[in-house]
Amino acid sequence: MRTFFALLLVALVSANSEGLVSLNPDNFKTYQNSGKTLLVKFFAPWCGHCKRLAPTYEEVAQAFAENEDVIIAxxxxxxxxxxxxxxxxxxxxxxxxxxxxxxxxxxEQRTVEELKKFVLENVPAKN
Structure with missing residues (x-):
């Protein structure tokens, strides 16, 4: 029971208001093995391409914020x-x-549409 609440707390603290989860070595495997499709952007704060992608990626996170099958991180x-x-x-x-x-x-091109399409193409079909 304590483990459940600890994981819940990690999930709540890790997600920002846009539904974007910050991953680290302590929580990566938990999210990876959650049974959900996990989209992960690996970035460096000083990277210009990363800075340009940030608003697009946040928009993708917002688009999937209510989707129980997808985690954007x-x-x-x-x-x-x-x-x-x-x-x-x-x-x-x-x-x-x-x-x-x-x-x-x-x-693909780093657009909201292409990222959303990529996520949806990689969500396993439910039985």
Missing amino acids: EVNCDDHRELCQEHGIRGFPTVLVFNGEESKKFQ
Whole structure:
């Protein structure tokens, strides 16, 4: 029971008002293995491309804020270098979608429409 409340607290504290979750080494696996589709932006705060993507990515997070099957998240690679290395991040921003341990890289234009389409294409069909 304590574990449940601890995870709930982490989820509430980690998500900002736009529905965007900040991931770190302590909570990444919990979200990755949540049974939900997890879209993760790996970024560096000093990166110009990352700064340009930020408002678009926040809009995507808002679009999926009420979707119980999707989590939109980000990892600050300056703060969590080992986590980014573990996922093979070599450039910024890198966006990956996770369904459990399996991941797929986003390689389309960085628009709200393309990111939303990518997420929806990677949500497993419900039985």
